[in-house]
Amino acid sequence: MLTAKAKEAFNAFNAGFKEKGKLLYQGKYSSHAVRFRAMPAQREGKEKVAIYLDNAATTYPKPEAVYKAIDHYLRHIGASAGRGAYRRALEADGLVFKTRKLLGRLFNIADVSNIIFTSNVTESLNLALKGFLREGDHVVTSHLEHNSMWRPLKVLEKERNIRITVLPSPEGKALDPEQLERTILPGTRLVALTHASNVTGTLMPLKEVGEICRRYHVPLLVDTAQTAGVFPLDIKELKIDLLAFTGHKGLLGPTGTGGLYIAPGLEIKPWKEGGTGGASLLEHQPEDLPDRFEAGTLNVAGIVGLGAAVEFILEKGVGQIREHEKALTAYALEQLCQVPGLTLYGPLNAEERVGVFSINLEDIAPEELAYVLDEAYGIMVRAGLHCAPQAHRCIGTVQRGTVRISPGYFNTKEEIEALSVALKEIISH
Amino acid sequence: MFLRKVEITYVSPCLADPQKIRLKAELSDDITEVMPYLNATVKAAIYNHEAPNLTLSKEFRLITLYPRELTMIKALNTTDAWQVIDWLQELINDTYARRSEIAPDYRRKRRPHPLQLYSWLPRLNCKKCGEQHCLAFAALLFSGQQELKNCEPLFSHNYREQREVLLELAKALR
Numbered sequence: 001m002l003t004a005k006a007k008e009a010f011n012a013f014n015a016g017f018k019e020k021g022k023l024l025y026q027g028k029y030s031s032h033a034v035r036f037r038a039m040p041a042q043r044e045g046k047e048k049v050a051i052y053l054d055n056a057a058t059t060y061p062k063p064e065a066v067y068k069a070i071d072h073y074l075r076h077i078g079a080s081a082g083r084g085a086y087r088r089a090l091e092a093d094g095l096v097f098k099t100r101k102l103l104g105r106l107f108n109i110a111d112v113s114n115i116i117f118t119s120n121v122t123e124s125l126n127l128a129l130k131g132f133l134r135e136g137d138h139v140v141t142s143h144l145e146h147n148s149m150w151r152p153l154k155v156l157e158k159e160r161n162i163r164i165t166v167l168p169s170p171e172g173k174a175l176d177p178e179q180l181e182r183t184i185l186p187g188t189r190l191v192a193l194t195h196a197s198n199v200t201g202t203l204m205p206l207k208e209v210g211e212i213c214r215r216y217h218v219p220l221l222v223d224t225a226q227t228a229g230v231f232p233l234d235i236k237e238l239k240i241d242l243l244a245f246t247g248h249k250g251l252l253g254p255t256g257t258g259g260l261y262i263a264p265g266l267e268i269k270p271w272k273e274g275g276t277g278g279a280s281l282l283e284h285q286p287e288d289l290p291d292r293f294e295a296g297t298l299n300v301a302g303i304v305g306l307g308a309a310v311e312f313i314l315e316k317g318v319g320q321i322r323e324h325e326k327a328l329t330a331y332a333l334e335q336l337c338q339v340p341g342l343t344l345y346g347p348l349n350a351e352e353r354v355g356v357f358s359i360n361l362e363d364i365a366p367e368e369l370a371y372v373l374d375e376a377y378g379i380m381v382r383a384g385l386h387c388a389p390q391a392h393r394c395i396g397t398v399q400r401g402t403v404r405i406s407p408g409y410f411n412t413k414e415e416i417e418a419l420s421v422a423l424k425e426i427i428s429h
Numbered sequence: 430m431f432l433r434k435v436e437i438t439y440v441s442p443c444l445a446d447p448q449k450i451r452l453k454a455e456l457s458d459d460i461t462e463v464m465p466y467l468n469a470t471v472k473a474a475i476y477n478h479e480a481p482n483l484t485l486s487k488e489f490r491l492i493t494l495y496p497r498e499l500t501m502i503k504a505l506n507t508t509d510a511w512q513v514i515d516w517l518q519e520l521i522n523d524t525y526a527r528r529s530e531i532a533p534d535y536r537r538k539r540r541p542h543p544l545q546l547y548s549w550l551p552r553l554n555c556k557k558c559g560e561q562h563c564l565a566f567a568a569l570l571f572s573g574q575q576e577l578k579n580c581e582p583l584f585s586h587n588y589r590e591q592r593e594v595l596l597e598l599a600k601a602l603r
Contacts, residue, residue, distance in 0.1 A: 093437070
């Protein structure tokens with residue numbers, strides 16, 4: 001028997017599902033809707049614990065120090081950074097600098113003035129692409145890009161006639177560095193790549209890419225949304241000229257934080273002008289970084305939280321965090337491969353990927369599967385196209401989408417096992 | 430750690446160059462003890478043991494250290510200032526840690542380099558001093574063939590900070 005609450009949830013879901021089903025799936029999934037109606041009843045009386053496995057979207061929970069730092073700033077400091085000659089405003093300014101410095105340590109950036117704070121990686125990528133690319137430029141990118149890279153490129157293709165070469169990733173495989181080398185032309189102005197796919201978890205061969213870019217004097221822009229904080233990133237070693245990061249994923253900070261590292265000598269046009277707290281007499285944006293790109297009041301609370309998060313990461317060690325991720329990834333791969341009827345996309349080796357898994361279970365709609373996992377088992381995963389349709393074309397799921405499972409630093413093997421058990425129960429039902 | 434914390438307490442635009450900033454910062458610990466060691470190791474530092482204070486530069490920025498305070502002028506922005514403060518704190522702590530290996534220097538003055546003099550001039554190339562440009566003026570100042578008072582813009586209100594620095598540097602030329 002269904003509980004009243006479960007009945008209500010299913011009725012609400014089915015009402016929306018039918019409408020959505022017609023639009024996306026031509027009603028194909030109505031039979032599955034009937035099938036999983038009984039799922040919660042099967043789980044009746046069983047403990048439902050919350051297992052968060054959507055860390056590729058936003059990590060949760062955050063380190064305790066993050067909550068404390070934000071609370072302390074909002075409660076006891078509260079002033080804008082760089083916007084006052086009184087001690088508290090200067091203290092806020094010092095806290096923003098502290099975060100910049102910690103990020104400098106994390107990415108091996110000596111002059112932290114070259115780290116620009118933004119709201120997220122999307123803003124960072126837009127700033128880099130729209131601020132750097134000019135009329136008719138040639139750009140090399142990949143099929144595994146998120147829309148945060150892909151959409152600005154397509155806008156620039158239309159508005160500035162840029163030429164885009166897209167490197168293939170059949171079945172979600174990493175790009176071929178030799179193929180990249182062949183696509184670099186005399187007019188190539190930028191190589192713009194994700195470090196790891198947010199759909200398949202595929203890691204790109206960044207070191208080889210960096211070597212090639214340096215050899216041909218082509219700047220390299222890297223989207224580190226899925227790797228910053230969980231994968232050692234050294235801009236010098238990897239020869240990265242533009243590093244876009246977000247604060248709320250692997251960096252374990254709050255939403256609304258992110259940034260862009262700009263290598264000295266790269267001319268990027270600011271996309272916004274406004275107050276910087278100093279040099280107010282100037283009618284134009286100051287030339288010096290970071291003020292050149294940081295018009296407007298900064299998200300100080302978020303940046304302070306991000307600072308506490310990066311401090312946590314540096315204390316644990318990114319190498320250690322990556323090892324933890326690899327162990328969890330290897331375990332997840334092993335567990336998922338044992339689920340009957342499960343299709344797993346992307347590399348099957350933990351070395352070649354990050355902790356992001358796209359799956360499908362027989363012909364169950366991803367949204368349906370995610371719903372059952374949440375409602376009946378308390379397991380939170382994401383369903384759909386994950387804002388990366390190009391990647392879905394590579395793995396043949398652009399019409400259907402996938403369920404994305406993304407454990408984070410605070411997840412355990414037991415939680416992965418619980419997911420595996422849930423998937424087996426669902427498919428056997 | 431010898432010097433535990435440096436806290437900026439005051440920021441305002443530079444008088445001569447409003448695009449840059451000047452600032453004051455409080456030091457958590459008295460650094461008097463380390464000054465003679467800094468004087469011995471920092472190139473082109475100006476040390477006054479009696480005061481005590483020590484002036485040094487980091488590229489185009491000028492910093493004066495006092496026992497519990499520092500001032501900095503011509504920083505690009507607060508991020509730049511914090512970076513320089515970080516560098517200074519490291520320098521002070523490193524010098525203090527190595528003090529047994531350094532012979533302290535209590536001498537009052539160090540002869541400044543002509544380019545150091547040039548960096549603090551208004552650099553307007555106004556020729557009012559009779560020279561073709563400020564670099565020539567700095568070279569002649571260094572060799573004793575020119576006098577600071579002949580730089581007319583330097584003695585206007587806008588260049589008060591640079592003037593104070595140059596007057597201090599000029600003492601070492603005599």
